Every structure is written in C-alpha cells, then in structure tokens.
Amino acid sequence: xxxxxxxxxxxxxxxxxxxxxxxxxxxxxxxxxxxxxxxxxxxxxxxxxxxxxxxxxxxxxxxxx
Numbered sequence: 182x183x184x185x186x187x188x189x190x191x192x193x194x195x196x197x198x199x200x201x202x203x204x205x206x207x208x209x210x211x212x213x214x215x216x217x218x219x220x221x222x223x224x225x226x227x228x229x230x231x232x233x234x235x236x237x238x239x240x241x242x243x244x245x246x
Contacts, residue, residue: 182215188238189238209238
C-alpha cells in the first residue's frame, strides 16, 4: 500500500451494520508512502494506523474516470 498526504483511506465496516469510515492522511510515517499513517477521521479523531486488507486508498484529488 502506498499513499500521500491528502489521500483518503476508506475503511470498510467489518461486521454487519458497521458503516464504512473515511480518514484523511495527514502524515506519512513510513518510507516511500508506506504505512504507518497519521490520519484524521471525519469526526476529528486522529490516530496512527497501519491499514489492513479492509482499507482502500483513494487518491486526492480524486481521479476522474
């Protein structure tokens, strides 16, 4: 997984009824865009995370199809 500051992480819910969450990458702590990342979720909560297989990187600004 590779990402840059400003990209978004889409974290899919892992159990029935759990909603997907979106976080903005505010700092890349790994080498060459690799995890871990410091992220800010929509509710303002910040944390450091190493995304798992339930997470997708969405480049920002979003690429048009």
